[in-house]
Structures are given as C-alpha cells and as structure tokens.
Amino acid sequence: MHKTILVTGATGTIGKEVAIQLSMMDEDIRVRAGVHSIIKGENLKRLPNVEVVEMDFKDQDSLHAAFTHVDKVFMVTPFAKDQVEMAKTLVDEAKRKGVKHLVKLSVIYADAEPGFMIGHWHREIEKYIEDSGITYTFLRPSSFMQNYIHYDAESIKNEGRLYHSTGSGKIASIDVRDIAAVSVEVLLGSGHEGKAYELTGPEAISNPEAAQIIGEVSGRQVQYVDVPADAARSAMLKKQMPDWMIDAMLELESAYREDRFSETTDTVQQLTGRPPHSFQQFVKDHQKCFE
Numbered sequence: 001m002h003k004t005i006l007v008t009g010a011t012g013t014i015g016k017e018v019a020i021q022l023s024m025m026d027e028d029i030r031v032r033a034g035v036h037s038i039i040k041g042e043n044l045k046r047l048p049n050v051e052v053v054e055m056d057f058k059d060q061d062s063l064h065a066a067f068t069h070v071d072k073v074f075m076v077t078p079f080a081k082d083q084v085e086m087a088k089t090l091v092d093e094a095k096r097k098g099v100k101h102l103v104k105l106s107v108i109y110a111d112a113e114p115g116f117m118i119g120h121w122h123r124e125i126e127k128y129i130e131d132s133g134i135t136y137t138f139l140r141p142s143s144f145m146q147n148y149i150h151y152d153a154e155s156i157k158n159e160g161r162l163y164h165s166t167g168s169g170k171i172a173s174i175d176v177r178d179i180a181a182v183s184v185e186v187l188l189g190s191g192h193e194g195k196a197y198e199l200t201g202p203e204a205i206s207n208p209e210a211a212q213i214i215g216e217v218s219g220r221q222v223q224y225v226d227v228p229a230d231a232a233r234s235a236m237l238k239k240q241m242p243d244w245m246i247d248a249m250l251e252l253e254s255a256y257r258e259d260r261f262s263e264t265t266d267t268v269q270q271l272t273g274r275p276p277h278s279f280q281q282f283v284k285d286h287q288k289c290f291e
C-alpha cells in the first residue's frame, strides 16, 4: 500500500521543490500537492506520482479533502500576517485525520531568545505542534539563496545594483534544493522524529560579496548599495508592503548586518550525505535570472 504525503504551499519556492524531489523518488509513495490555485498548480500535474488538490488554509472544507488518507505532511505556510492562525488550522486538521508525521518548515533560530519576530511566529507554531501530540520534525533553514532571484534579480538586471541594509554582515544562506533534499530524507527515512534541524549553506557570504559573485558569473558589474534603514522602510512603503512585514524585514536585515546569521551547520551533509550548494554554484545554475 503506498503512502500519501501532502505538501502544502506546493506552488511556492520550497513546496514546489519538495514536490518535485519527492516525485522522483523510487518509493511507493503518492505526492499530494496542495495548491492555493489549481491554475498555478497546472505544471505539477505533469510530475510522476503527483496528484494536485486545491486547498485554502482558511477554508475548512478544502482542508478536509486535502488531508483525507494522508500519512505524512510537509507543511509550509506563507509569510503572511495570519500565518500562525493558518498553521494552527492545518495542525488541527492533521490531528483530526490521524497524520503520522508532520514535517514543518520553520526558520533558523526559531527557539533563540531574545530572537526575532519571524522566529517567534514559527516557534509559536512549533509549540502548538509539540502540544498536539503529532509526531513531528522541524526544519529550520536560514535565508533562501532563491531570495536573490525573487527580490533582487530585477534591480540587478535593470540597474546592475544589489540593494540591502546589511553592510558587510555575512549570511549563511541556503539553496532551497538542499532544504528539499533534507525534507525528502526526513519524510522517507527514519530517526528524525521529535528533532529540529538548523540548516544552512556551506559558507557565509556578505551582500557585497554576493554582488561580486553574481557579477563575475553573469559577466557584468554588479554594485552593492548599502541602504540606510529609514530609506529601506520608505522604499518598502512605496511598494505597498504592510508595516508588520517591513518591521520584520528590517529586523532581519539589521541582524544580518551584525553577523547574527553567519554561523554554518553541517546538517545538510549529515542528513543527505552530500555538501550543500555553494552560493557560486547557485548563481551559475540560475545565471539566466540575473542577466
């Protein structure tokens, strides 16, 4: 009898990669890709062993259908104001349906004190899962390398500039492909129950260094521009970003500036048996995004 693994947020940065990597595994599993919109999830239907189901974290009926006959869950919730409520709703449904293992995508240092806002939100969800009695594993990755594609590629392509407020602070960011590889191991392997894994890339890179690497790989000059926090806030307000999100982002940038996210771990190597992608390799593999 095959096992069914539900992947939530399956059109998102990490959920999609997890669905893709699970679909390629030579195991008796069925991947249920939970998508917010069936239209966006169309491409996932072409993957082997993948079925696509529409689910809205705020719509109980859709959750009921998505969780039916599910053995394990890879749970991602979006960076949204009500992310904690959404996650709790998912945990409640997982409990009702007797899910055997819940793998939650969290964030690095979620349990650190005094910590940071995003970490606190994730820790609140983690605690809720711990109290639910469901068998769990927490994956706590550092900043995604893919953020450079989603948030910075436009200014890099159009102006040859990378804007941040991180000074020469170093960040041990991680390639989402490595988070997904760990997720697959945790979902299909054993011995990961009740564990929390802090995941980073192999090295810490500052944003001036990131600009230089992107420039070298894409064969053009990319200049790092250090933006004062108040100017960064104005720029984010102009983009209609809500205050809670701006506060959380600026808090992170300031922590990066202070080198508080520069430590690396060897967890990816330990769990997957291979080293995580370097930043240079990430840029090479996504060169087109920056040209």
Ligand SMILES: NC(=O)c1ccc[n+]([C@@H]2O[C@H](COP(=O)([O-])OP(=O)(O)OC[C@H]3O[C@@H](n4cnc5c(N)ncnc54)[C@H](OP(=O)(O)O)[C@@H]3O)[C@@H](O)[C@H]2O)c1
Pocket (backbone or CB within 6 Å): 008, 009, 010, 011, 012, 013, 014, 015, 035, 036, 037, 040, 055, 056, 057, 058, 076, 077, 078, 079, 105, 106, 107, 108, 118, 141, 142, 143, 144, 147
């Ligand atoms: N980015 C980082 O550097 C980083 C680092 C560590 C941890 N994290 C954590 O990673 C998580 C975000 O992961 P991600 O980058 O993969 O997010 P993402 O790309 O924004 O994907 C979020 C997914 O959730 C779906 N979604 C949004 N609202 C939904 C709803 N109401 N019902 C059902 N699905 C919904 C989205 O679908 P639609 O697009 O169709 O709405 C999308 O597929 C957050 O918890 C964040 O704190 C991020």
